[in-house]
Amino acid sequence: LSSLESMQPTCLQSKLIIIIFILILDTECILEPLSLPESPGGVDAVESSPYVPCIFCKECYVLAEQNQLLKHMIIEHKLVIADVKLVADFRSYILYxxxxxxxxxxxxxxxxxxxxxKAPLEEQDNYFLLCDVLPEDRLLREQLQQKRLREILEQQQQERYDTSFHSMCMFCDQEFTGNRSVLLNHMAREHAFNIGLPDNIVNCYEFLAVLQGKLDNLQCLYCEKVFRDKNTLKDHMRKKQHRRINAKNKEYDKFYIINYLEFGKSWEEVQSEDDRELLDNLEEDWSDWEEHPVCAVCLFCEQQADTTEKLYLHMQKSHGFHFPKIKSEHGLNFYQQVKLVNFIRREIHHCRCYNCQEKFESKGGLISHMEETKHIAFLPARSTWDQPQYYFPTYENDILLCTLSDSEDAKAEDQSEEVPVVGEDISSLKALKQSSVLNQLLWKENKSQEKF
Known part of the structure; x- marks a missing residue:
């Protein structure tokens, strides 16, 4: 450092340049931190390879030949994996x-x-069954299914909004660019070849490649028969109406979203489910429902009651305010009762007597004044409280407003009960016609027409 300090600035810069140049030439120089692999045993390398290892030994098989691996594990290791077709990611399942x-x-x-x-002990064999009865296995299968569903939905979303799609029609060699729906709608409209709604399809490129490969091999897409030339194949598909795919061909299942929705169910099983059970379950038994009573609050204090009768009785005995009597004397209908309640609530909230308009510092002082002066038992002039502004509740959760009844309805019901209805005597129809009130109405109508 002392030697560097004694150097001139230009000399120091030259030294630094030389050091940097040496570092660049030194290929073994470590310029960034290193990290060991987190997964022991080289699992990452196996996951990235197209091979699937045996669970017990070092044997590996191509993923497309998973049946050979299953056969190997049954014969060599006595292991049976149940419902392999329900495993969404076979390689991840085996590695786990x-x-x-x-x-x-x-x-x-x-x-x-x-x-x-029942055979001798040396002839007996023990096989091991790995299935989703084991909670850990079922959880693993469900997690793999959810992971695949997320990947499929992301892929479908990307394809739905992809504008870089480019392909040719399989029947007329017309070229299409933009979105996949343009080609699929064209084939459905122009060639009556409908493989489903575009939004229900995933991995569209691969799907179209599979279909094109079958046509290139002169194979019918529906009955899958092979023909000698292209013209014969076209005539066959047109005459037999085979311009469609075979829904029972499991090869196409992976191209439809519906096959990924429910764990362990194909589209046929999903569509064959009886939805009536779901509708029946909606009709639940509410016999054990315990409803908490909703209480209304007194107009003048904090007392609550679960019925209007109890609340009216409390206001009459404790405060001298007889609400049913006031309603009857003033002939208040439902809307007028609402206005009155909201008016009283607002005046009490402002600690103001609604008769003399005297204001108090506390609610207790106001109530004492109104009870002593009997101002609580009488209403002010109707024009004071019968105003549109009191349609709006003072308290938004005022239960008392929901329990008010219309006195006019009650009167109408009482009157309808008191008026008897007597049926006409139809034993003599001739006499009935002569005495009917309709004769008078007809006579008046004819009289008025004669004037004109």
């Missing part, structure tokens, strides 16, 4: 259990099935 079996014995996870149980 390979790690778990290395940690614990197989019998901790699998059911043991003994074959030839």
């Amino acid at each position: 259990w390979k790690r778990r079996f290395a940690e614990q014995p197989v019998t901790d996870f699998c059911s043991v099935i003994r074959t030839n149980s």
